[in-house]
Amino acid sequence: METKIVNPEAIKTLISKDSVFFEINNRYGAPPNWEREPGFESLSKIILGQQLSLASAKAHFIKLKNYISIFNPQNILSLTDSEMRDCQISRQKASYLRALAKAVVDGELIPESLGKLEEEEIREQLTSVKGIGNWTAEVYMLFCLQLKDIFPVTDIAIIHTMRELYGVSSREEIVAISDNWRPFRSLSTYYLWHFYLNKRGRSGDF
Secondary structure, eight states, X not given: OOOOSSOHHHHHHHHHHOHHHHXXXXXXXXXXXXXXXXXXXXXXXXXXXTTSOHHHHHHHHHHHHHHHSSOSHHHHHTOOHHHHHHTTOOXXXXXXXXXXXXXXXXXXXXXXXXXXXXXXXXXXXXXXXTTOOHXXXXXXHHHTSXXXXXXXXXXXXXXXXXXXXHSOOSHHHHHHHHGGGTTOHHHHHHHHXXXXXXXXXXXXXX
16 A cells, blocks of 8 residues: 555654754644545535635535535536525536536546546646646645645645745745655645644644
């Protein structure tokens, strides 16, 4: 079985590369290995989480899943605009979910097979679907595919945490620092999220 993002050897190497991670590890322990099952449902969850708090995204997903019972592309495509609104899904997010569902039904995207591809191929296939940008693709690669060297530089929590811990906020500065963490940037991302959530007393569960 392939090693998870959070594993003792990777942690040992990363905290030796950068004392910031050593301090986070001492303060909060190792981050959870956030992991989701690859597939349509997980990708839909990540889409619903775009620009929303985890709590809000989770509430909307639960309402939608309870309404359709079986969470699959066919049932998403069967929903009317009114039904989507009743499930607290915005018009924009509804259009994104439908685009994803149609891509899966038409065979243009097979989420379960993405793990067999290289990172750039995965990114290209995912971002070809309306509503899926680099952030959504990167979170899918982190959570569902457990790729080891992914760094979502546009993630708001990452930007806030980099400003707090390193005093930088521009994309160029953040990327330059993150380059020092290769090939463990996924683990560094988990540590930065771990710090962000713990500092604010929030849960990363969704």
